[in-house]
Structure formats: C-alpha cells, structure tokens
Amino acid sequence: xxxxxxxxxxxxxxxxxxxxxxxxxxxxxxxxxxxxxxxxxxxxxxxxxxxxxxxxxxxxxxxxxxxxxxxxxxxxxxxxxxxxxxxxxxxxxxxxxxxxxxxxxxxxxxxxxxxxxxxxxxxxxxxxxxxxxxxxxxxxxxxxxxxxxxxxxxxxxxxxxxxxxxxxxxxxxxxxxxxxxxxxxxxxxxxxxxxxxxxxxxxxxxxxxxxxxxxxxxxxxxxxxxxxxxxxxxxxxxxxxxxxxxxxxxxxxxxxxxxxxxxxxxxxxxxxxxxxxxxxxxxxxxxxxxxxxxxxxxxxxxxxxx
Amino acid sequence: xxxxxxxxxxxxxxxxxxxxxxxxxxxxxxxxxxxxxxxxxxxxxxxxxxxxxxxxxxxxxxxxxxxxxxxxxxxxxxxxxxxxxxxxxxxxxxxxxxxxxxxxxxxxxxxxxxxxxxxxxxxxxxxxxxxxxxxxxxxxxxxxxxxxxxxxxxxxxxxxxxxxxxxxxxxxxxxxxxxxxxxxxxxxxxxxxxxxxxxxxxxxxxxxxxxxxxxxxxxxxxxxxxxxxxxxxxxxxxxxxxxxxxxxxxxx
Ligand SMILES: Cc1cc2nc3c(=O)[nH]c(=O)nc-3n(C[C@H](O)[C@H](O)[C@H](O)COP(=O)(O)OP(=O)(O)OC[C@H]3O[C@@H](n4cnc5c(N)ncnc54)[C@H](O)[C@@H]3O)c2cc1C
Ligand SMILES: Nc1ncnc2c1ncn2[C@@H]1O[C@H](COP(=O)(O)O)[C@@H](O)[C@H]1O
Numbered sequence: 001x002x003x004x005x006x007x008x009x010x011x012x013x014x015x016x017x018x019x020x021x022x023x024x025x026x027x028x029x030x031x032x033x034x035x036x037x038x039x040x041x042x043x044x045x046x047x048x049x050x051x052x053x054x055x056x057x058x059x060x061x062x063x064x065x066x067x068x069x070x071x072x073x074x075x076x077x078x079x080x081x082x083x084x085x086x087x088x089x090x091x092x093x094x095x096x097x098x099x100x101x102x103x104x105x106x107x108x109x110x111x112x113x114x115x116x117x118x119x120x121x122x123x124x125x126x127x128x129x130x131x132x133x134x135x136x137x138x139x140x141x142x143x144x145x146x147x148x149x150x151x152x153x154x155x156x157x158x159x160x161x162x163x164x165x166x167x168x169x170x171x172x173x174x175x176x177x178x179x180x181x182x183x184x185x186x187x188x189x190x191x192x193x194x195x196x197x198x199x200x201x202x203x204x205x206x207x208x209x210x211x212x213x214x215x216x217x218x219x220x221x222x223x224x225x226x227x228x229x230x231x232x233x234x235x236x237x238x239x240x241x242x243x244x245x246x247x248x249x250x251x252x253x254x255x256x257x258x259x260x261x262x263x264x265x266x267x268x269x270x271x272x273x274x275x276x277x278x279x280x281x282x283x284x285x286x287x288x289x290x291x292x293x294x295x296x297x298x299x300x301x302x303x304x305x306x
Numbered sequence: 307x308x309x310x311x312x313x314x315x316x317x318x319x320x321x322x323x324x325x326x327x328x329x330x331x332x333x334x335x336x337x338x339x340x341x342x343x344x345x346x347x348x349x350x351x352x353x354x355x356x357x358x359x360x361x362x363x364x365x366x367x368x369x370x371x372x373x374x375x376x377x378x379x380x381x382x383x384x385x386x387x388x389x390x391x392x393x394x395x396x397x398x399x400x401x402x403x404x405x406x407x408x409x410x411x412x413x414x415x416x417x418x419x420x421x422x423x424x425x426x427x428x429x430x431x432x433x434x435x436x437x438x439x440x441x442x443x444x445x446x447x448x449x450x451x452x453x454x455x456x457x458x459x460x461x462x463x464x465x466x467x468x469x470x471x472x473x474x475x476x477x478x479x480x481x482x483x484x485x486x487x488x489x490x491x492x493x494x495x496x497x498x499x500x501x502x503x504x505x506x507x508x509x510x511x512x513x514x515x516x517x518x519x520x521x522x523x524x525x526x527x528x529x530x531x532x533x534x535x536x537x538x539x540x541x542x543x544x545x546x547x548x549x550x551x552x553x554x555x556x557x558x
Binding site: 095102123128138176270 | 317319322323325332344403404405408427428430431432433434435436437438439440441442443444447448449450451452454464468469470471472473474475476477478479482487488489523524525526527528529530531532533536538539540541542544545546548549551552555557558
C-alpha cells in the first residue's frame with residue numbers, strides 16, 4: 001500500500017523534524033513517497049530520511065509560499081497512485097490537507113495520535129479531554145499526524161529523487177508578505193526544554209524574564225493564549241488546543257493558570273514544573289513539581305542559580 | 307456583498323467534558339451549550355464589515371439539531387440579519403462531519419449567491435479544523451485560513467494569517483472562504499434590546515435533503531476513551547529544592 005507524504009517546507013528549506021516525524025507515522029501505513037513542493041535541495045534532504053522509498057520534487061515558483069490552492073491541486077494530480085495521503089499537523093498542512101480531502105470527496109482526519117491499522121486511527125477531541133478511535137470507510141485516507149506523539153525517523157536513507165511537473169495555476173490567491181520572527185532559540189515543537197509564560201508576567205517587558213530563563217537552559221519559549229492576546233509574546237509561541245502541541249522532556253509553566261485549552265497543548269510533556277503564586281491554580285494538578293511563589297522573585301533566582 | 311457565517315453549537319468551552327462510561331462518546335445531556343468561540347469571532351468580523359459598508363447582508367447558518375436555533379438567535383442578537391437552520395440530526399450526540407457540512411454550505415452559497423464566507427478556524431468539540439478548507443475546495447474558491455486581520459480591497463481580500471513561524475499575509479480573490487483565528491477581533495456581547503429584536507429576525511428551517519446532501523458519516527466512531535491522566539506530583543518549598551529535584555531527575 002502506498003503513502004504520499006507532504007513534506008513540510010518552511011523558508012525554502014525542508015523542516016526536517018516535522019517531516020521525519022510524519023515519516024514514522026507513514027511507515028506504519030505502507031511504502032512512503034515524500035512530495036516536496038519546493039526547491040530540489042529540500043528534496044535531497046528528504047531523500048536521506050530513513051524509510052523514505054522515493055521523493056517527488058515539484059520545484060516551481062507556484063509553490064514557493066505554500067499557498068493552499070496550488071499545492072492541493074498538485075497533490076490531487078498525484079493522488080491516484082496512493083491510498084494514504086499524510087502530512088505532519090503543521091499550520092501549513094492543516095490549511096492544505098482538508099482541501100485535498102474535499103477535492104477527493106473523502107473526510108480528513110486531523111491530528112492523528114495513533115495508527116491502529118490502515119483505516120483506523122486515534123485522535124483527540126474536546127481539547128484532548130477524550131480520545132476517539134475512528135474507522136474510515138473512504139477509499140483514500142487523508143490525515144495529518146501530531147508531531148508530538150511520533151518520534152522522528154532517523155537519517156541514512158538514500159531514496160531516488162524524481163521531479164514532477166507543476167499543476168496548472170488556479171490563480172485564486174497570491175502571497176503578499178511573511179512576518180517571520182527570527183530567533184536563535186530552539187524551535188518550540190522540537191525542543192527538549194520549554195519555558196512558557198502566561199498572563200502572570202504582566203507585560204511584554206517582563207516577558208524577558210521567560211526568555212532569560214530559556215536562554216540559560218537552551219530552551220524554547222512558549223506562551224499561553226492570554227500572554228499572546230495581551231501582546232507579551234508573538235502568536236507562533238501559543239501552546240494549546242488551538243496553538244502548538246508540544247511534548248518536551250521538561251515544560252516549565254510560569255504564571256499560567258492551567259486552563260484546559262492550555263493543558264491540551266502540553267500535558268504530554270515528560271516533566272512539568274509549575275511556578276504560580278496561587279496554590280489553587282489548576283496547573284498544579286498536572287505538575288510533577290510545583291512551586292508556589294511570586295514569579296518576580298522565583299524566576300530571577302532560578303535563572304541565576306542554574 | 308452578502309456574507310455567510312456558519313456557526314456551530316458546541317459544548318461551552320468552560321465545561322469539563324466527561325466521557326461516557328460505555329465508551330460510546332462524550333456526555334452532552336444537560337450540559338451548557340454555546341456558540342463555538344471561533345464562530346463568535348467570525349460573526350463579529352462580518353458585522354464589522356457591514357458597519358464599514360463592505361457587506362450588505364449577513365446570513366448565519368447552522369447545521370445540526372433543532373436546538374441550534376439558540377445559537378443562531380445569539381448570532382442574530384449580535385447583529386446578523388438572517389438565519390438558516392439546516393436540520394440534519396435529531397440526537398445531540400450526532401455530529402455532522404465537516405465534509406457533509408461543507409456540502410450543505412455549498413448548497414446554501416449557491417442558493418444565496420454569497421460573495422464571502424467567514425467561518426471559524428476550528429470547532430472546539432471535534433477539533434477538526436477542516437470545514438472552511440473543504441468548502442473552499444467544493445466551491446472552487448480561494449481560501450484564507452487562520453485569519454488575524456482582514457481587509458476587503460475591491461474584488462480581493464488581504465488577509466493576515468497566523469502560521470507556525472509568525473504571520474503570513476496573502477491576497478485572495480473574492481468570492482472566498484476566510485476562517486477566523488483567535489486574534490481577529492474581540493466579539494461583542496449582545497445587548498438585551500438586541501436579544502429581543504433578534505427574536506423577530508427571520509430564521510428559516512431547511513433539511514440536508516433540501517440541498518441533496520447525504521450526511522452519512524465517512525468515519526465510524528469505534529470508541530471514545532479518557533486520555534491517560536496525569537496526577538499531581540509534589541510541591542517544593544524553594545527554588546533550591548526545585549533545582550535539586552530537576553538535577554536528580556536529570557532534567558537539567
Ligand atoms: C476557543 C478557545 C481556544 C483557546 N486556545 C488556547 C490555547 O491554545 N492556549 C492557551 O494557553 N489558552 C487557550 N485559550 C484560553 C484559555 O481558556 C485561558 O484563558 C488561558 O490559557 C489563560 O492564560 P493564562 O494562564 O496565562 O492566564 P490566567 O488564567 O489569567 O492565569 C494567570 C496566572 O498567573 C498567576 N500569576 C499572576 N501573577 C503572578 C506572579 N507575580 N507570580 C506567579 N504567578 C502569578 C495567577 O495566579 C494565574 O494562575 C483558549 C480559549 C478559547 C475560548
Ligand atoms: N455543524 C455546523 N454548522 C455550522 N457551521 C459549522 C458546523 N460545523 C463546522 N462549522 C463551521 O466550520 C468551522 C470549523 O469547524 P471544524 O472543521 O469542524 O473544526 C466552525 O468554526 C464553523 O464555522
């Protein structure tokens with residue numbers, strides 16, 4: 001059975017971690033062909049992922065910004081040969097794969113966390129408060145997989161790389177600009193340690209305390225929705241039901257109350273530390289280590305002593 | 307331009323969800339239901355477009371059980387003009403899949419000749435994040451998902467989208483489908499006089515069959531279970547104690 005896997009391409013390069021995690025899921029379904037709608041260098045990178053049988057590269061300006069309409073048409077033009085079409089659950093793939101599924105008249109399965117068999121999958125619903133096992137009756141299965149629950153496939157592959165022609169330009173949308181926050185810190189979805197800040201920080205200036213601690217630990221920075229809505233942190237740092245889902249070895253939640261929507265994005269972390277001045281804060285119910293303290297005392301002390 | 311806003315009736319976001327003991331689903335009997343929070347944002351955006359003179363009429367649509375009437379009344383009280391309820395289920399536990407919802411919405415678009423759809427990014431019950439994209443596929447329109455800023459500019463919409471690395475701005479030709487993210491706006495509350503007025507606004511009732519759509523699910527729910535639970539660990543007294551624990555665990 002054949003699997004077509006849409007590689008994650010960002011900023012013109014292969015997003016290796018997200019792609020390699022999806023490859024692990026893909027291997028459980030069949031023979032994996034990776035589609036790179038992007039530069040051929042990204043295709044060469046994808047060919048090195050262990051377990052990839054073949055790479056198809058569509059290197060065309062049409063795909064440079066990952067617009068949903070042209071990428072979906074490209075996938076549909078190739079879909080005939082595959083029973084599964086999968087991608088990592090990134091913002092980009094969540095934009096594209098449901099469109100692909102509807103063009104193929106099949107349902108999409110978003111955020112799959114476990115593969116039971118070729119037609120049966122587990123996925124969280126209600127902000128992760130329930131896990132549903134669903135069996136698809138569609139001829140083709142289109143799914144995005146949660147990167148936080150699959151380990152990345154290793155390197156060492158040497159798949160053949162073929163080029164594929166671009167599909168016609170649907171000319172429905174065009175790219176204007178990207179505002180990408182450049183950062184030297186590890187990426188949120190692949191970091192081993194994450195320090196996350198919430199409304200308790202009180203201001204954008206104070207949020208620097210979170211960054212200082214993160215830098216000391218070589219950690220990624222995360223945020224609650226309240227911190228993002230208040231402008232303390234950019235949108236791409238939001239962890240939760242409708243933000244990023246993470247599962248690092250260590251998650252340090254600072255000034256975050258622990259609403260279910262936030263827990264949905266981090267409760268699979270290996271070790272959770274909560275620092276909050278309110279001993280009743282729900283975050284303590286999921287924390288391995290809780291410290292009731294004023295963050296403005298605790299964080300500078302912690303940063304200094306590490 | 308006529309703007310269509312699909313609104314879903316879902317469990318209120320503050321309710322603690324309980325999985326039924328027999329694994330057949332989540333208990334929705336006697337729990338508080340509300341409009342999907344993202345759909346409130348979508349309705350608000352449509353109202354702002356109308357206030358800015360960029361839209362003439364706002365039609366809200368809900369697909370599901372009869373009780374979704376309440377959700378539509380809420381949208382009308384916020385400021386939508388007209389509502390369409392597409393009854394497609396009798397049991398509150400029966401969720402209509404995004405593909406079927408999208409097919410019904412396509413039928414509504416054709417009948418209404420809508421020029422823009424603003425949906426929510428995601429329904430907080432099934433967490434699918436799919437309906438808007440599917441509707442865009444079925445209509446053959448462009449899509450601008452996860453919007454945090456929308457500007458209608460002649461026959462196109464300039465939309466800033468929340469993406470993994472930050473923000474992306476695209477321009478999408480109208481008609482188009484936009485899906486609303488959390489930071490698009492802050493939805494207004496309906497005032498009491500507006501709630502009274504909403505009772506008199508038109509609410510039309512249809513069925514899935516009126517649009518020739520078969521809503522038979524493609525995904526059979528085999529079972530619904532509780533997630534692995536986490537238990538509270540220990541409280542530490544000081545920063546030093548915390549550091550000691552984390553070192554002991556090899557976490558730092
Ligand atoms: C549709 C929808 C989707 C959502 N999606 C998400 C999501 O993806 N991610 C997300 O995070 N939220 C999400 N939310 C929001 C969520 O419900 C909460 O509102 C949010 O997580 C609260 O953020 P917070 O914990 O930072 O703020 P609060 O709940 O206000 O908590 C602040 C905490 O800081 C503590 N504090 C204050 N001062 C100090 C101090 N000096 N020292 C120590 N502690 C202090 C307080 O005791 C409190 O516990 C969503 C909500 C909705 C409706
Ligand atoms: N049954 C429904 N009735 C009306 N609108 C819906 C329905 N289901 C989904 N939608 C719309 O589609 C959006 C995304 O839902 P979903 O794809 O289920 O996550 C929602 O925010 C609504 O705007």
